[in-house]
Amino acid sequence: MTLDPSSEPSDIIWENRGYTESERYIKRFFSLILIALMLTVSAALIYKCQYENIKLNEKYPNADCDAAELKFEDDQEEWLRISVREYTMNKELVE
Secondary structure, eight states: OOOOOOOOGGGSOGGGGGOOHHHHHHHHHHHHHHHHHHHHHHHHHHHHHHHHHHHHHHHSOOOOHHHHHHHTSSOHHHHHHHHHHHHHHHHHHHO
16 A cells, blocks of 8 residues: 655645546547647648748749840830739739
8 A cells, every 4th residue: 555645735726626537538638639620720721831832932933133134135115014914914813
């Protein structure tokens, strides 16, 4: 037989004394379900954001500004027309 020292009365949460062992398991189960749900939703959001980031990086890769400047050096009007056309196409896609 082993004897453990009793808890200090100030260490006991007296409001919790009324719960049975099965009620504690049920509360623990629902808490774990809620945590798993929140982790799943956050993982799905992170995945979606990363997917969109990859899509945008493929659509708009890092530009070599020097090469673009050389390409449109003599024809700034052509560059403006291309830029405006791309902007309006993207705007229409969003709407």
